Amino acid sequence: MKLRRARSLLSRLVAGDGLRWAVRKAYGVFRREGLAGLKRRIAWLRAGAPGTVAPQLYAEWLRRYDHIDDATRVAIRARIAGFENPPRISVVMPVYNPDPKWLAEAIESVRGQLYPYWELCIADDVSTNPEIRPLLERYAHTDERIKVAFREKNGHISAASNTALELVTGAWVALFDHDDILPEHALYCVADAIERNPSIRMIYSDEDKIDEAGKRREPYFKCDWNPDLFLSQNMFSHLGVFQTTLLDEVGGFREGYEGSQDYDLALRCVERAGVGAIHHIPRVLYHWRVHAQSTAAGADAKPYAVVAGERALNDHFGRVGVRGAVEFAVNGYRARYALPAPAPLVSLVIPIRNELELLKQCLASIIEKTTYGNFEILIVDAGSDEPATLDYLAALERGGRARVLRDDRPCNFSAWCNSAVDAANGEIVGLIDSGIEVLSPDWLSEMVSIALQPGVGTVGAKLLYPDGTVQHAGMTLGLHGVAGSVHQRIPRSSFGYFGRASLIRTVSAVTAACMIVRKSVYREVAGFDEQAAVMAFSDVDFCIRMQEAGYRNVWTPYAELFHHESSIRHCGSDSARQAHFDGEIQYMQRRWGSLLRNDPSYSPNLTLDEDSFALASPPRVNALV
Incomplete structure (x- = not known):
């Protein structure tokens, strides 16, 4: 049936x-x-597949939630009329041999903006197609807001973009490619954000792709500013908007970074402006044209862009004093951080209750496979009563392979962890479930190198089910009511939603099944909550308090481990566990309710009912007006 x-x-x-x-x-x-x-x-x-949206579903979603009708246009124009000081937005567009039809569509999409205070600054980089110059001249004569400079020598996209910047008179600059499209409300949304947030200096939006037939697909619903994801991919483009004075301060585009010139520019601007000056608009305000020569078609279309991006990121590391290097890694960039010499002592804390075979497998894999040499193992025995387990623990202590702490307090994972951290000798603490089995030998080196970076709180790993599918790739707040792991059960090799299962990124929470954290930071936030969040959501609560204290939680796909799942957090009778679980849900929703509805590392356009990055219906975004 x-x-x-x-x-x-x-x-x-x-x-x-x-x-x-x-x-x-x-x-x-x-x-x-x-x-x-x-x-x-x-x-x-x-x-459609893990990390994508079927075109027919997206089309229906657009019809329901991304449609601008006449009443909305009237309301938008009324809102604009009420702006105290409407900013002029200069749309900068370098041009070189685009399809004339697409170029005309791009220009018309700017002319069709509901927001009227714009100028379009075009620099033609000596296009060889004889149709381009007359087309641009015609538009310049038709609309005084369109300015065109014809370069005398081809200089590639950075030089052409700087020529276009010389035409700018607006307080803000929006970057725009010569064959892409802006929806009619794009610049209004930008101006509205500026009106509401006078301290911002950089703005970015969500985006999608538009094919040669004009059909929209592959929406990228981005998260709020994510420093670690930004080092893995250029999440700032598109639509990317900069305060003009900021561009002046950093000197505009740098030649020699063609193909990733916008990435290089954004990196330098972030350094100058600071992360607090970056604003995300959770709406699709840019349609990226897909064709054989565009980077929208994939990295293979412009391999030089990949190399330029790598150079820009390594330059960034040099400027900000990060010891490490960045390399391209198939689906994005990978930051490798250098470990200090000597490497700090790491205390691996493993709470257990019986389950001897799991523990043996866990310890054997850690001891035999881990390339990081300076660690100690601290086992928290939370009430083991099987003679074989007790004998094994005693043998471990006699052999000096581990220290064992006996903690018979009933059902309090938070208390077990806190007492072990107090007894730990390491500068770094690792909370490890006894069901963990090491897969990548450099897992601990990877996680510790990230944990030592300024501003980092916890670091989480990529955990796999025994069948090789993904169990944990970071946690999303609000999923299924409180928090849940995204990308569950996707194949190990899957990139996930726009690379989220294969790139280092900031997340709101990671699981304590494998969590690395500096001991000083653990103590700064008072450790795990031993009163309210003691079992089911102790790690989520801890990570949220990390964010509250100004630290960021980071997930890395380059530390891979199997997770066979112990029963350490499932003590007591079924009814007692359920009552405790319900109580923790109530506590989490009461204390963190607003954040559970607005996870900054997730998009309000994506659902909280599934872990598959499906579209939210309706999206959790504010009305346009």
């Missing part, structure tokens, strides 16, 4: 012969994992 129901549901969800493979794969998931696994697969099918 269940199988027939699954087939019926999948048949309605999947359209076209090209996705029949997904149906067959989903049947396999059903047989192996039951309805729960099937629901996950259905969520992926609805999204």
Whole structure:
């Protein structure tokens, strides 16, 4: 009966012969994992694949939530009329041999803006297509807000962009490519953000792609400013907007970084402005044209851009004094941070209660595989009563392989961790579940090197189920009510939602199944809460308090471990556990309610009901006016 129901549901969800493979794969998931696994697969099918959105679903979402009607236009114009000091926005567009049709569409999209206080500053970099110059001259004569400079020598995109910047008279500069499109409310949203937030100096928005037929797809719903993700990908573009004085302060575009000139510019501007001056608009305000020569089609379209981005990031490390290096890693960039010499002592804290075979596997993998040499193992025995386990712990202590703390307090994971941290000798503390099994030998080196960076609180790892699918790739606040792991059950090799399962990034929380943190920072935030969040959400509460104290939590995909899951956090009777769990949910929602609805590392346009990055319906964004 269940199988027939699954087939019926999948048949309605999947359209076209090209996705029949997904149906067959989903049947396999059903047989192996039951309805729960099937629901996950259905969520992926609805999204097109892990990390993407099916075009038909996105089209329907746009119709419902991204449609500008006449009443909205009237309201927007009324809002603009009420601006005290409407800023002039200079749209800067370097031009070199675009398709004339797309160039005209790009220009018309600026002319069609609801916000009237703009200028379009165009620099033609000696286009060889004879249609381009007359087209630009015609627009310049038609609309006085359009300014065009014709360069005498081809200088590539950085030089052309700087020529366009010389035409700028506005207080703000928006970067725009010669074949892309701005929706009619784009500049209004930018001006509205400036009006409401006079201290900001940099603005970025969400984006999507538009194909050669004009169909929109692949929306990238971004998070708020994410320093670690920004070092992994240029999340600032598109739409990227800068205060003009900021561009003057950093000297505009640098030649020699063509292809990633906007990345290099944003890096230098962030250094100058500070992260507090960066504002994210959670709306799609830029349609990026996809064609064979555009970087929207993938890194292979412009390999020189990848090399330029790598150079820009390493220059950034040099300027800000970070010891390390950045390299391209297939789906983005990887920052490698240098460890100090000597490397600090790490205290690996492992709470246990019986489950001897799990513990043996955990310790063997840590001792035999870990390349980081300076660590101690501190086992918290939270009430083991099996003779074999007790004998094994005693043998560990006699052999000097680990220290064992006996802590018989009932069902208080937070208290167990806090007491162990107090007894730890290391400058760095690692909270480790006894079900962890090391996969990547340099896992600890990777996590410690990040934990030692200024401003970092906790560091989390990429945890895999025994079948190799992803269990933990960072946690999202508000998911399923309080918090949950995103990208659950996607393949280990999957990039995830716009690289989120394969790139280092800031997250709001990581699991204590494998968490690295400086001991001084742990103590600064008073450790885990032993009163209210003692079991189920102790790590989430801890990470939120890290954020509250000004630290950021970082997840890295380059520390991979299996997680077989112990039962250490599942003590007591079923009814007692459920009562405790319900109490912690109430506590978390009472204390962190607003943040649980607005995770800065997640998008309000994405759902909190599933862990598949599906579209939110409706999105949790403020009205346009």
